[in-house]
Amino acid sequence: MGHVAWVFLIAKDFGARPAYLFAIFHPERVLGVVTMGVPHIPPGPSTYHKYLPEGFYISRWQPGRAESDFGRFDAKTVVRNIYILFSKSEIPIAAENQEIMDLVDPSTPLPPWFTEENLAAYGALYEKSGFRTALQVPYRSFGEDLKLPDPTVKVPALLIMGVKDYVLKFPGIEDHVKSGKVKELVPDLEIIYLPEGTHFVHEQSPDEVNQLILSFLGKHV
Template sequence: MPPSARKFHQLPEGFYISRWKELGQAEADFRRYDVKVVLQNIYILFSRIEIPIAEKDKEIMDLVEHSTPQPPRFKEDDLSNYTALYERSGLIGPLQVPYRSLRKEFTIVNPKIQVPTLVIMGGKDYYLKFPGVEDYIMSGKVKEYMLDLEITFLPEGTHFVQEQFPDQVNLLITTFLKNHT
C-alpha cells in the first residue's frame, strides 16, 4: 500500500486532507466563499510547492491571501467555466473519492496493477513531500504494485502538471499509447 494512505496521521492536524475528509469540515470552509473563490483558492494552493496545512483555528481556505493572483496558466475563462460547472453540481462530490474514501476499509486481495501504466508528475508537486512518498516512488518500490510502470517527471511541474505543460503531457500520453497498442 502506498505510504501516503498509511501516514496521513504523521502530518499536522491542519493538513488539508485530514480536514476535508471529515463530514462538514470542507462544507463549512467552502460555504464562506462563492464557488469561484473556492476554485481559485484551490488552484492557488495546489500549485504551490508546500503541502497545504492550516494553523490551529484556521481553515484551508484561509491559507490564500485575497490578493494572491491565480496561476498564470489558469485563465479567467477556465475559472468561469469551472465555476459554472461546480455551481450546478456542487463542490462536495469531488471530495468523496480522494478524501472521504480514505477512512473506508478496502478488501482488495492482490492490489497490483498489471497493465502498462504511465504516471506523469511535476518535480515540484507537493505530493512528493507526503511522508514516505518520494522514497516510495524514487526507490522503485511503487513498481511492486504497478508491474509495468513508466514514470516521467516534468522538473518545473507542480500538482497541476497537465495544465502547466499540456503539450508535453499530451505528447507523453500519445507516445505511451502508441507504444502499448
C-alpha cells in the same frame, strides 16, 4: 469467448485510485493506465493523518468542516483558492485557528497557466454541482479497505509527475516513487518527471503531457 482488452485508463490525482483498481479487477479489459500526480500506492486506510499536523487539508475536509469553510465563498472563489494552494510545492496545512481557505491571500494571483476564463468556466460548473462529490472521492473514502488479494497492476502504466508537485512531500511518497518501490506494485511502469511541473501538470504543460500520453498509447495499442 473471453473479453478483449480495449481501454486505456487516464487519470489525474484522486482518479488514480479507481483507475488502478479497475486495472486490478479487470486486467483483461485494460491496455494500459496513465496517471498524473499520484502513483499506485498499497490499498488500505490512509495513515497520513498520523504523521501530519491536525491542520492537514485532508483531515480538515471531513463532513461538516469543509462545507462550512467553502460555504463562506462563492464557487469561483473556492476554485481559485484551490488552484493557488495546490499548485505550490508544499502541503496545505492550516493553523489551529485557520481554515484551509484562509491560507490564500485574496491578492495572490492565479498561476500564469490558469486563466480567468478557465476560472469562470470551472466556477460555473461547481456552482451547479457543488463540491460534495469532489470531497467524497477521495478525501472521505480513504478509510475503505478493499482487501485485495493481490494489489499488483499487471498492465503497462505511465506515471507523469511534476518535480514541484506537493504530493511528493507526503510521508513516504517520494521514496516510494524514486526508490523504485512503486514498481513492486506496478512492474511495467514508466515514470516521467517534468522539472517545472506542479500538481496540475496536465493544465500547466498540456502539449507536453498530451504528447507523452500519445506516445504511451502508441507503444501499447
